[in-house]
């Protein structure tokens with residue numbers, strides 16, 4: 001079976017910084033893969049490249065067997081990939097419902113259909129009773145759910161989550177994790193950049209560790225978390 005997502009030798013410079021350095025990654029349909037690594041490791045850049053927000057210098061990205069190179073963010077989303085952002089991109093003055101409708105609109109012609117799909121997604125993330133609230137009035141945990149709902153409105157097969165528990169109150173984390181688990185039960189393949197090691201260990205089938213733009217480990221959570229290079233990357237980072 002071909003992987004759903006296949007990244008080969010993916011490379012991206014920003015000036016003198018080699019943000020992604022010949023990254024290889026394969027994700028099978030149905031997997032829940034965690035991406036870890038110290039700040040600046042190149043995790044978010046990898047998502048930028050996959051989703052077309054940035055163009056790679058070199059390498060290949062294939063989704064469902066087809067190359068994504070040169071395709072727009074819109075086309076890539078249309079192909080079945082949705083994402084959330086490390087720095088959330090909500091329309092703070094718009095209601096929760098309107099924010100999710102923005103996700104569904106490019107997929108549907110009928111506004112009633114768009115609203116219904118948006119409501120379905122809000123219900124899925126537990127925000128049905130807050131649909132009329134402006135995004136700005138929601139807590140960070142609820143805003144993260146709202147971003148998730150907006151991504152889901154596009155009916156992705158692959159969902160890329162960039163630090164979905166980042167900045168969220170400890171008490172709100174288990175509910176977010178439960179949501180991600182339910183998504184995968186619904187058949188969505190998930191790749192999650194995640195800083196909280198307890199979350200990664202609990203949630204993921206497999207962990208990929210990045211350091212200085214390289215993949216330094218790829219395997220089961222228990223193996224990767226004990227990997228010498230991974231431990232050293234984190235300790236070095238803490239010391240610096």
Ligand code: ADP
Nearest residue numbers: 014017019037038039040041042043044045046
């Ligand atoms: P991570 O998400 O793992 O913390 P990033 O992918 O955001 O890391 O960043 C990797 C490196 O690339 C960092 O050194 C960062 O400063 C640099 N970088 C990322 N995006 C840009 C950009 N748009 N312009 C310049 N440098 C960038």
Ligand code: MG
Nearest residue numbers: 043044045086
């Ligand atoms: Mg990042």
